[in-house]
Amino acid sequence: xxxxxxxxxxxxxxxxxxxxxxxxxxxxxxxxxxxxxxxxxxxxxxxxxxxxxxxxxxxxxxxxxxxxxxxxxxxxxxxxxxxxxxxxxxxxxxxxxxxxxxxxxxxxxxxxxxxxxxxxxxxxxxxxxxxxxxxxxxxxxxxxxxxxxxxxxxxxxxxxxxxxxxxxxxxxxxxxxxxxxxxxxxxxxxxxxxxxxxxxxxxxxxxxxxxxxxxxxxxxxxxxxxxxxxxxxxxxxxxxxxxxxxxxxxxxxxxxxxxxxxxxxxxxxxxxxxxx
Amino acid sequence: xxxxxxxxxxxxxxxxxxxxxxxxxxxxxxxxxxxxxxxxxxxxxxxxxxxxxxxxxxxxxxxxxxxxxxxxxxxxxxxxxxxxxxxxxxxxxxxxxxxxxxxxxxxxxxxxxxxxxxxxxxxxxxxxxxxxxxxxxxxxxxxxxxxxxxxxxxxxxxxxxxxxxxxxxxxxxxxxxxxxxxxxxxxxxxxxxxxxxxxxxxxxxxxxxxxxxxxxxxxxxxxxxxxxxxxxxxxxxxxxxxxxxxxxxxxxxxxxxxxxxxxxxxxxxxxxxxxxxxxxxxxxxxxxxxxxxxxxxxxxxxxxxxxxxxxxxxxxxxxxxxxx
Numbered sequence: 001x002x003x004x005x006x007x008x009x010x011x012x013x014x015x016x017x018x019x020x021x022x023x024x025x026x027x028x029x030x031x032x033x034x035x036x037x038x039x040x041x042x043x044x045x046x047x048x049x050x051x052x053x054x055x056x057x058x059x060x061x062x063x064x065x066x067x068x069x070x071x072x073x074x075x076x077x078x079x080x081x082x083x084x085x086x087x088x089x090x091x092x093x094x095x096x097x098x099x100x101x102x103x104x105x106x107x108x109x110x111x112x113x114x115x116x117x118x119x120x121x122x123x124x125x126x127x128x129x130x131x132x133x134x135x136x137x138x139x140x141x142x143x144x145x146x147x148x149x150x151x152x153x154x155x156x157x158x159x160x161x162x163x164x165x166x167x168x169x170x171x172x173x174x175x176x177x178x179x180x181x182x183x184x185x186x187x188x189x190x191x192x193x194x195x196x197x198x199x200x201x202x203x204x205x206x207x208x209x210x211x212x213x214x215x216x217x218x219x220x221x222x223x224x225x226x227x228x229x230x231x232x233x234x235x236x237x238x239x240x241x242x243x244x245x246x247x248x249x250x251x252x253x254x255x256x257x258x259x260x261x262x263x264x265x266x267x268x269x270x271x272x273x274x275x276x
Numbered sequence: 277x278x279x280x281x282x283x284x285x286x287x288x289x290x291x292x293x294x295x296x297x298x299x300x301x302x303x304x305x306x307x308x309x310x311x312x313x314x315x316x317x318x319x320x321x322x323x324x325x326x327x328x329x330x331x332x333x334x335x336x337x338x339x340x341x342x343x344x345x346x347x348x349x350x351x352x353x354x355x356x357x358x359x360x361x362x363x364x365x366x367x368x369x370x371x372x373x374x375x376x377x378x379x380x381x382x383x384x385x386x387x388x389x390x391x392x393x394x395x396x397x398x399x400x401x402x403x404x405x406x407x408x409x410x411x412x413x414x415x416x417x418x419x420x421x422x423x424x425x426x427x428x429x430x431x432x433x434x435x436x437x438x439x440x441x442x443x444x445x446x447x448x449x450x451x452x453x454x455x456x457x458x459x460x461x462x463x464x465x466x467x468x469x470x471x472x473x474x475x476x477x478x479x480x481x482x483x484x485x486x487x488x489x490x491x492x493x494x495x496x497x498x499x500x501x502x503x504x505x506x507x508x509x510x511x512x513x514x515x516x517x518x519x520x521x522x523x524x525x526x527x528x529x530x531x532x533x534x535x536x537x538x539x540x541x542x543x544x545x546x547x548x549x550x551x552x553x554x555x556x557x558x559x560x561x562x563x564x565x566x567x568x569x570x571x572x573x574x575x576x577x578x579x580x581x582x583x584x585x586x587x588x589x590x591x592x593x594x595x596x597x598x599x600x
Binding site for chain 2: 055057075077079080081083085087089091092100101103104105150
């Protein structure tokens with residue numbers, strides 16, 4: 001029995017000027033149903049390419065991705081994606097942006113039900129009184145909340161987050177993170193989530209496991225580091241908790257070890273240190 | 277516009293919204309330039325003699341503008357008198373015999389200068405509408421598909437530089453051959469000039485629409501993909517709104533080209549508009565003709581400017597690009 005999301009030895013390269021540029025090589029990853037996994041790595045390490053392959057936006061050159069036993073060939077009906085730069089349609093209000101997703105995903109509902117569902121999704125992220133504003137009239141944090149509401153409004157089983165807080169300032173980032181954590185925990189069935197991030201704290205706050213991405217490109221994945229902290233988690237608790245400190249040390253050590261290591265072809269395998 | 281507001285504020289003793297140096301640049305300099313132009317014009321025109329007399333200076337042209345207005349008023353007066361007489365006659369006929377057959381005739385006088393302006397505007401908008409109806413969908417197709425774009429490109433490149441004077445004979449012959457009706461809704465000359473206008477003015481809209489659609493933000497297209505939107509929804513809710521700013525840039529350029537081309541088309545097609553007015557005055561060759569043609573030149577310029585402003589305002593209404 002394979003994992004819910006099973007990434008098996010995928011590679012991807014883009015044609016650069018003369019030679020092909022390998023972005024991903026032989027990347028494998030398993031995510032169990034209901035798990036929240038963060039892929040953590042530096043900018044330009046091929047994380048976003050990996051996510052877009054998982055989401056079915058890009059096809060891999062080699063290898064395969066299966067979700068719930070079915071090979072990924074396109075965008076799945078039960079998956080939602082949140083992009084780094086909000087990607088809201090500027091000519092629509094917050095409500096209309098969410099409704100676009102609801103109407104497309106749930107065409108069997110009546111207009112009123114679609115509207116109600118979109119409005120509920122916005123209320124859940126605390127934007128109940130801003131539903132008629134255009135993205136240009138919203139702050140960065142509010143825009144990303146609309147994007148999160150849009151993703152959750154269709155009740156997805158799988159959520160792909162591409163640096164969802166990357167464009168936000170540190171203070172806003174924290175509140176939106178809490179919102180996301182609450183939404184992931186509150187829904188009736190567990191949402192399997194893969195998040196791309198370059199922020200260690202964010203990964204620890206939200207994830208069940210952190211997969212460091214190392215030495216990209218071509219990027220390869222390190223061994224998943226479990227984050228066995230009780231939920232709900234708070235930033236304050238993470239800053240001082242002993243367990244969190246250990247996880248942080250492990251993650252940072254993995255990433256810096258990978259950076260210091262001379263680049264070799266093939267997979268860089270990193271063993272989890274049993275003493276931590 | 278902001279200069280005007282500034283001047284008004286100064287006039288009423290308030291503080292100007294526009295700082296004085298800006299006011300000078302926005303209103304003072306153009307005003308001075310116009311005055312200098314008028315001065316130079318009147319000096320030069322006084323020295324040039326033609327077989328028809330002096331070249332008209334600003335004063336003579338202004339007088340001709342007044343004459344054209346007076347002629348318009350007089351013609352309207354005659355029309356009013358005509359309709360009044362007709363109403364009186366019909367009333368008298370009905371009084372004698374309630375079942376008398378009364379006829380209501382429309383006044384057929386010579387079109388005045390203002391009538392001709394109105395005809396020109398109707399023609400240019402008819403042609404512009406026709407051009408836009410063809411160019412926007414075609415442009416969207418070209419923007420969506422590289423193949424279609426490659427197929428369209430040679431035609432765009434070859435037909436775009438063709439002058440209205442070359443299109444008009446073709447259009448005239450085609451319309452004469454195909455538009456045969458005993459009781460035509462539109463005059464042939466109107467259709468000829470409108471089609472010629474659209475043939476010349478559709479290219480900027482076509483090119484800009486194609487550019488707008490093909491350069492749409494990839495993130496927005498990704499959103500359409502991950503939301504699994506139907507292609508019609510993607511087209512009308514994502515692609516078209518995203519390319520509206522460039523579509524309107526194209527429309528604005530098209531209307532400008534159309535207005536420019538119209539005068540030439542009307543001259544040749546004898547469509548009763550500003551072009552025909554200019555042509556008739558040219559053929560007339562009276563001592564007033566030069567002045568009247570110059571009035572037409574200024575009218576054409578000012579209307580062209582106003583049309584451009586209207587399109588610019590519309591363009592700003594749909595420009596979401598910078599406010600994402």
